[in-house]
Amino acid sequence: MRAAVLHGFGDLRVDEVPDPQVGPDDVLIDVTRVQPSVTECMLVAGARIALHRRLAEALAAGPVRFGGHEFCGVVGAVGDRVRRYRPGDRVTAVETLTCGHCVACRHDRSDACVRPEFVGFTRPGALAERVVVPERAVVPVPAGVSATAAAAVQPLAGALHAHALASVAPGETVLVLGAGVMGLLAVQVARRGNAGLVAVSGRNPAKLALARRFGADLVVDATGTGADGTDPVLAAILDATGGVGADVVIETAGGSPRLGLSGVATLDLAARCARRGGRVVGVSVPPEDVPVPLGLFRERAVSLLHPRSGAGGYSPSGSVFAHALRLVARADVDVESLVTHHLTGVESIVEAVRITSDKAAHGAINPAQVRVGVDWGRS
Ligand SMILES: [Zn+2]
Structure with missing residues (x-):
């Protein structure tokens, strides 16, 4: 063969x-x-x-x-x-x-x-x-x-793991950094899960339009800077949360700039967008020797979490893959448009x-x- x-x-x-x-x-x-x-x-x-x-x-x-x-x-x-x-x-x-x-x-x-x-x-x-x-x-x-x-469906299983790992409680604010395939799946999972306000940032207008169609409440264009020189995503999430920040930030935009990704800048941004005591789930795949702004995470008591891969298992009678396939079969999550x-x-x-x-x-x-x-x- x-x-x-x-x-x-x-x-x-x-x-x-x-x-x-x-x-x-x-x-x-x-x-x-x-x-x-x-x-x-x-x-x-x-x-x-x-x-x-x-x-x-x-x-x-x-x-x-x-x-x-x-x-x-x-x-x-x-x-x-x-x-x-x-x-x-x-x-x-x-x-x-x-x-x-x-x-x-x-x-x-x-x-x-x-x-x-x-x-x-x-x-x-x-x-x-x-x-x-x-x-x-x-x-x-x-x-x-x-x-x-x-x-x-495998990336959808990854988005489900990220959501489960963050233990999103009813009404919590979820900010998704990046509107690529992982970001757009994370938006849909958050919308179908416990999240209250679902926010997403990205640079591509067509992808941001898809995020809006998938139910994001707040869609932020990440290009340029905010009115007072601050990051537009940080400014938008602080504005939407009364200055507190997001309970959960799902970071999907980082990775090698050679692949059109945002390097490590979005990890730093994630730590700033999370509320004190909030959680950041790192979905993107950084190089092994990447510097992490640990001081910022520590100072703000923000947890940095990484989802496992694979079917995993939260139930002895069902796998995450099977759950992901059911979500697609019921049209709860749209994978095909991606x-x-x-x-x-x-x-x-x-x-x-x-x-x-x-x-x-x-x-x-x-x-x-x-x-x-x-x-x-x-x-
Ligand atoms: Zn073993």
Whole structure:
């Protein structure tokens, strides 16, 4: 089959690779749609973010299969011991696979697993025609969810984790910094969750218009400065809260300026926009050696939180992925409007990475999606 192979930083190709083998507990999925994540694009470019060192070590030994944890597909085959899925089922999968055997896993705290695997990184992922994952990682896609939406549900799970981590209480003010895909998902989750006033800042008029459509009460153009030279976002949130600041700030705009992101300035801004004793959830992925304005956080007693990834779990009977898919199926959250770029054929993975690596330059909101197989209908 054909799959994405990283030959060196900045050199991703689509090569012929061996077909994946299906073990007794595995599910083989024919990929319908896949999108490179922004984090994957940063790693391809050689950015020094988490996992960079491991990737550099692997590349020193030769080309590596790389990427593909945001996808959906149709079950093509199942292992002997698989009972819950059969060929033809529409599915997606969680990206973080816990080991199931370590002390944390044995004590029902798999979020602290010491040996997690990551689809598309420590094991081959779905930037390919086919992918194999263990049955426990598979998540069924409910009726009414398009392939476009199903392939884009992993970032929504991330937005749900951020909201849960902030423990947004009824009526609290939530400010979202950044109106990219994570910001626009955070706005929708806050609106459907406990938040009172939902505010969002951004620089792109079309994205800010979407934020307004998604129910944001206060939409702030982050360009320029306020009347007295202050930051326009800080001025707007102080004005809206009687000078107090936001209870919760969800920071989604930071990251490498090379990818059209705001560096670390928005983390500093987040600390200033939060009320005393407020919470900042850092969703963006900063470089490992980034300076953090800890003095400002300490002085204002603002907590800095980081959401975990993966399906996680807050309920023993349901996963965050399944919840995210239900929100999409019920049209509570609109994921599809965020998908601006659709490409066709496994060969176009390289082009999708190129677009996603600089979404601002291409007018993209969500990562560019690649149609690998035939899309399913809606029912
Ligand atoms: Zn474990």
